[in-house]
Amino acid sequence: MPDTPPIIQVRDLRKVYQSGDVPVEALRGVSLDVRRGEFLAVVGPSGSGKSTLFHVLSGLTPATAGSVTIDGIGIAQLDEAGRTALRKDKVGIVFQKYNLLPTLTAEENIAIARHISGKDIAWGPAFQEVLKALGIENRLHHKPRAMSGGEQQRVAIARAIVNNPAILLADEPTGNLDTQNSEIVLSLLRELNQKTGQTILMITHNPEAAAYANRTIRMRDGLIAG
Amino acid sequence: MRTLLSAAAIAIEVAMILTLVGLSDGTLDESKRMRRGIGADIVVRPGSTSVMSFSGVTLPEKLVEYFQQQPDVEIATGSAAHGIPGGLMESASGVDLAKFSTMSDGLRFLSGGPFQAPKDIIVDERYARTKQLGVGSTLKLWDKNWNVCGVVEPGKLSRVFLPLPVVQELASAPGKLSQIYIKLKDPSRTDAVVKALKDNPQLGSYQVLSIDELASLFSIDGFPALRQFISVVIGLGVVVGFLVVLLSMYTAVLERTREIGILKSLGASPAYIMGILMRETLILSITGAVAGIVLSLVTQWTMNTFGGSALVQKMVPHWWPYTTLLAIAGALLGTLYPAMKAVRHDALEALSYD
Numbered sequence: 001m002p003d004t005p006p007i008i009q010v011r012d013l014r015k016v017y018q019s020g021d022v023p024v025e026a027l028r029g030v031s032l033d034v035r036r037g038e039f040l041a042v043v044g045p046s047g048s049g050k051s052t053l054f055h056v057l058s059g060l061t062p063a064t065a066g067s068v069t070i071d072g073i074g075i076a077q078l079d080e081a082g083r084t085a086l087r088k089d090k091v092g093i094v095f096q097k098y099n100l101l102p103t104l105t106a107e108e109n110i111a112i113a114r115h116i117s118g119k120d121i122a123w124g125p126a127f128q129e130v131l132k133a134l135g136i137e138n139r140l141h142h143k144p145r146a147m148s149g150g151e152q153q154r155v156a157i158a159r160a161i162v163n164n165p166a167i168l169l170a171d172e173p174t175g176n177l178d179t180q181n182s183e184i185v186l187s188l189l190r191e192l193n194q195k196t197g198q199t200i201l202m203i204t205h206n207p208e209a210a211a212y213a214n215r216t217i218r219m220r221d222g223l224i225a226g
Numbered sequence: 227m228r229t230l231l232s233a234a235a236i237a238i239e240v241a242m243i244l245t246l247v248g249l250s251d252g253t254l255d256e257s258k259r260m261r262r263g264i265g266a267d268i269v270v271r272p273g274s275t276s277v278m279s280f281s282g283v284t285l286p287e288k289l290v291e292y293f294q295q296q297p298d299v300e301i302a303t304g305s306a307a308h309g310i311p312g313g314l315m316e317s318a319s320g321v322d323l324a325k326f327s328t329m330s331d332g333l334r335f336l337s338g339g340p341f342q343a344p345k346d347i348i349v350d351e352r353y354a355r356t357k358q359l360g361v362g363s364t365l366k367l368w369d370k371n372w373n374v375c376g377v378v379e380p381g382k383l384s385r386v387f388l389p390l391p392v393v394q395e396l397a398s399a400p401g402k403l404s405q406i407y408i409k410l411k412d413p414s415r416t417d418a419v420v421k422a423l424k425d426n427p428q429l430g431s432y433q434v435l436s437i438d439e440l441a442s443l444f445s446i447d448g449f450p451a452l453r454q455f456i457s458v459v460i461g462l463g464v465v466v467g468f469l470v471v472l473l474s475m476y477t478a479v480l481e482r483t484r485e486i487g488i489l490k491s492l493g494a495s496p497a498y499i500m501g502i503l504m505r506e507t508l509i510l511s512i513t514g515a516v517a518g519i520v521l522s523l524v525t526q527w528t529m530n531t532f533g534g535s536a537l538v539q540k541m542v543p544h545w546w547p548y549t550t551l552l553a554i555a556g557a558l559l560g561t562l563y564p565a566m567k568a569v570r571h572d573a574l575e576a577l578s579y580d
Contacts, residue, residue: 060491060574081495088493099488099577116494159492 005072007166007199008034008057013066013076015052026052028222029066034167039193039200041210044219053219054171054203058093059083071166088117092160096172098152100144106155107140110162117163127162130196134158134188150181157188161198168192170202174209186212228474228481233514235470236557239463240518240549244542245525246459252540258441263382265330266407267416268423269440271433282307285403285432293408298419300411301329304403305383306393310367318347318367319384319404320393329409330382337361338376341389346375353385356532368396464556467514471560475507479564486568487576496569503565504558511557515550 015027026049034040044050055061056068056076062083063076071090078086087093100109111121131137134154144152153173160168170189174182190212192198202213210216218225261269270293272284285304293302303325310316323340327333336351338361347365349357354377359365363374372388394400410419416436423434435443479486489499522541529539 055574058491060577084490084493084495086493087491088495093491095491095577099484099491101485101488103485112489113492116489116492116498 004036006033007036007038007071008032008201009067009069010053010057011067013053013056013068014064015049015056015061016064017052017061026222027056027063027066030219030222030224032217032224034199034201036199037193037197038215039190039202039213041202041204041213041216042219043204043207043210043216044225045205047221048219049222050203050205050219051171052222054169054201057167057201058091058169059086089163090166092163092165092168094153094156094160094168094170094173096175098144098149098156098176100152100155100159102144105141105143106136106147106151106158109144109155110140110159113159113162119163123162127158130161130192131158133191133195135184148181149177150184153177153181153185154188157185157192161192167199167201170200172204173202174204174206182209228477229510232471232474233510233517235474236467236511236514236553237517237521239467239470239556240515240553241521241525242463243460243549243552244519244522244545245529245539246456247545248522248526248539248542249529249537250456251542252538255540256538259381260383261440262437263330264326264407264437265382265409266437267410267413268408268420269433269435269437270406270408270423270429271435272404273431273433282404284399285406287401287403290403290406293406296419298410298412298415300409301325302406302408303329304390304406306390306397306399306402307384307404308368308393308397310386316386317384318386318388318393320388320390320396321383322390323387326383329407333376333382333387334379336377336379338374340376342375343373344389344392345371345373346389347372348376348378348387349374350378350380350382350385352380460552464552467553468556468560471507471511471557472563475503475561475564476567479503479568483568483571483576483579486571487573487579490571490573491577499569500565503561503568507557507561508554511554512550514557515553518549518553519546 010030010032013027013030014025016023016025018024028049030049030053042050042053052061056063057070059075059078060083062078066076067074068076070086073086073090075083075086100106101112104112110123114121114123128137131140134157136151136154136158139147139151139155144155147155153176157173173189174185177185186209189200189202193200193214200213202209204210270285270289272282287304290302290304293299303322305326306320307317308320310318323333333348338348341348347367349359349365354360354374357365359374359377361374361377365372365374378387391400394402408419410416420434420436423429486499489502526539526541529537
């Protein structure tokens, strides 16, 4: 559908942050379109700006200049409250370090995302099927410390998509996993994209991981290199 | 562990307040009960003595005869008090046992009986319990050995009784009394008789009080300094509770910086995070307050079992809501600053906190 507007539209995005007294230009005019239902991998070496792009797209940090539109909402000029609302309603985030709440069970970790978004913490049968596909339906009553890294990351994925976000952002989702668990997680992301049409933008430095995506873009020195 | 310590600090704060209020109320109530237990309608005291003072053996004994001759008076008798060394507000009362018994319907002996010899002493059950005395025991007071001849029910004038002349001799005040008690033939005439006695210029230097007036002085309102003291201790308790919770929550927020970052990454608003911290504090302070109430019951049992005979701690359930509210308010206030600091955390910085 060529007329459908991109779900993520980035134009001339710049981000400068301070490292001590030195200003560092992490993004130097990034422009990017992501189609609805696309699974995009952003690859690049350390310092290329891919993590900064992830932080801006997820609303964890504001842009310095340029425009970013996610599912029709311009986020570059949003204040803290606006960016918080964006994470609640539009964006699901998966981190390299899983970032599960250690005192809660897997089920509670997922439920709290629903609670924060103001929804009933009980999910329906459709999401139960997703949990089954993720292979964690029998691990829901365990706390993170009783789970393997792969299981924790799958719970983190479940938490990220429980509110049906417009986009799923994943930052090095396999960075802490062994090869076998990496394959499981990447296959699940691809399956999720193919079966539900979930838009996914994955940051990775690993070309093998990027190969699971529909499209790959490369970043270098704060710019899209191709 | 940190949560447990915070709850314990709140419990101690609550228990401290309840114990102090219970002690002041209990001790004053017991004093009131003991005055009422005398059975008199009117009390005559030296002019300048405080209501809590039992010493000051300065009233002429011959006044008893004067009062006895008044037409409205059924019986008049006096007592002399002598402070017990090392006892907190404790004194022994010298009484004319026959007249005192007539006035107060008699001391009720739980064991033993009246004085038989000059070295005999009567104690009440609480004093006997706290000092582990029984009939036949020897009690050493004022460097003298006394023989416990009787143990009586508490609630009448004093916990320790001696023959009147013995106390007068101990106080080096022969022929003098600390207080005179008057029982009227018609108690309904108490106010009229009190007024008449007060109007008598010969009695101008003495305090003449109805027993109701005397009893009313044994209340917190009668002791402004005690009220101030209690207020100061309550204030200190609240400040200590506030500081402990502040420190505890500050540490908690630091420890949980990453968790707060995770919540923010999920889209939790400042109000949501503040709500979580405040709810935790509410549960913590209610738990602490309940533990404090239980602890105050333990201190009550300890005071009444092992403490001195002068201090009586009573249960003060009407103070439970106040102390609970104070504990909650102090704890919520102590959480406010760390909670505000938590919600201002930058999400990215919080997520990178280890």
